[in-house]
Amino acid sequence: MTVGAPALTVRDVTKDFPSGGGTLRVLHGIDLDVGPSAQVAIVGPSGSGKSTLLSIMGTLEDPTTGDVVVGGVSTATMSDGDKAALRSRAFGFVFQQFHLLEHVDATRNVELGLLYAGFTSKERRERALAALDRVGLGRRTSHRPGQLSGGEQQRVAVARAIAHDPRVVFADEPTGALDQATGASVMELLRGLTSTALVVITHDEAVAASLPRLVRVRDGRIEQDVDQVVRA
Amino acid sequence: MTVRLSVTDTLATATLGPRSRPMRSVLSMLGVAIGIATLVTVIGIAGTNQAHTRAQLEALGSNVLEVTPGDSPDGPVPLPETASAMIRRIAPVEGAAAIRALPHQKVFRTDLVPETMGSGITVDAVEPELAGTMDLSVADGRWFDDATSSLPGVVLGARAAQLLGVAAVGQRVWIGDQWYGVLGILAPAQLAPQFDMKALIGDDWAVGHLVDPQVTTIYVRTRSGTASQVRQVIPLTANPAVPHAVEVAARSRLEQAQTAVDGSYRALALGLATIALLVGAIGIVNTMVIAVLERRGEIGLRRAVGARAGQVRLQFVVEAALIGLCGGVAGVVVGVLVTLGYGAANAMTPMVDPAACAAGVVLAVLVGAVAGAYPASRAARLSPTQALRGA
DSSP states (O other), rough: OOOOSOSEEEEEEEEEEEEETTTEEEEEEEEEEEOOOEEEEOOOOOOSSSHHHHHHTSSSSOOSSSEEEETTTETTTOOHHHHHHHHHHEEEEEEEEOOOOTTTOOHHHHHTTTGGOOOHHHHHHHHHHHHHHHTOTTOTTTTOGGGGGGHHOOOOOOOOHTTTOOOOOEEETTTTTHHHHHHHHHHHHHHHHHHHSSEEEEEEEHHHHHSSSEEEETTTEEEEEEEOOOOO | OOOOOOOOHHHHHOOOOOOOHHHHHHHHHHHHHHHHHHHHHHHHHHHHHHHHHHHHHHHHTTTTEEEEOOOTTTTEOOOOOHHHHHHSSTEEEEEEEEEEEEEOEEEESSSSSTTOOOOOOEEEEEEETTHTTOOOOEEEEEOOOOTTGGEEEEOOOOOHHHHHHHOTTTTTTEETEEEEEEEEEEEESSSSSGGGGGEEHHHHHHHSSSSSOOEEEEHHHHHEEEEHHHHHHHHHHHHSSSGGEEEEEETTHHHHHHHHHHHHHHHHHHHHHHHHHHHHHHHHHHHHHHHHHHTTHHHHHHHHHHHHHHHHHHHHHHHHHHHHHHHHHHHHHHHHOOOOHHHTTTTTOOOHHHHHHHHHHHHHHHHHHHHHHHHHHHHSOOHHHHHHHHH
């Protein structure tokens, strides 16, 4: 399971949303540990709360009760600014829709991931080029998203997510907008990231089966949390 | 552990929006550009018209004041002898000259005409400064100088010379009870046509040889646009002891007309410019609100990679201010060109106001920043999760 201190711990997190006249409880007391090189698939049907869980783990949203502890530090009482700073250094995000800037090239897009983390302009450029190389786009650094295929765009997004050597990479349905084969190669890329923890939200069972740990979520609760043999 | 973006990075981030949508950015800065162009143009055209009108009015004498002795409770108070010299020392005064009307002196061609017959020509004793003050020029002969002012010489107005049949300098005319030599004949006086029918003798001579010649009028010529100021200062300057007994009149109603014209031009300029800028600001607000909606994904992403809410807000405020800046510069350029064109088309000297241009640019930046504040705070308050999912 986990080796060494967890990179991230979810501690008794609940989340309520206002709904109709009252509130709707979307997460019920979630507990989860993610080790420093863990690779976790969080799977569940639509409406199960898995996307909300990812947002809370990534400090993009606050839990109603409970805490997310990152590298031993509690985020429950952190200000917006401190959480932003934490994300800039410790987290990387990959989204289904890529969320690349259309009018700048791949290098600039990757540099965006480093912009708020305090790197100098020179450092940003170096790291961005290195990251693009790592994801196999060393020859595409000046291309704009419009000149790249879907799979290549997602690789740029992965490069952006890892350029600053984060603790955890969160991927929200990373293969959702890609065909089967391309999706598989992106997953292979993600699995190859050895120095970070990886948390992948997916509704695709095949994708879930490719990661060593499976967390199944249903109706806002963890139904199952197992290690599995990977069938890549 | 607060990380601040460098100025370069902040500007680069803020220009991303306009650079990626150049046409829309141009359209949104159009409103401000039109507003500032209007401001600069209206002030420029008003200034050009004003300067032109003022020049015309001054040609007609609106910067000339007439100072006359007034009354006190004890009776009429004469103007002091030093009055015209003191008035000349007021800074914006370009010239002042005292006149002593001599109604009992009559002018004739010879000494044989009976006293009872008039010729309609009046006699004034004048200071040599009169020619410069009232723009009198001599068609033949010379004007008074300090030397001839104390001799029995006369300068005749254009019409007076004709009536007297005096055609050349050097002839004599009979004034009062003695001969005066004709020193000069004036050209018709545009600014002061009353002098066409006058015979003018030297001030120094009159004071020395005629009985009790009081100063009846002092003409004062002021620098363009300063007539009102000088008018207020004259009474105390002319007669410090009894200033309220000094009457100052504008040469005509033209001075008041000019002040009124100045005032209404300025009010018009400011009114139009304010409306135009308001419209420009609304344009920027509109564009930015749409931009924030369209760029929700980008905003969510920036938050995900570590931008603080304040940094997102700053990005959009700076973007809006830059739109304002570009609009302002474009507006100033257009405004200056239109003012130059107006001057050329109307054969007037164009008066471009550099202060208005600078103020226009600054105003445009402020308008942009203020217009961007609301959309920017909406952007900052977006929930990253919803922004990322909704885009």
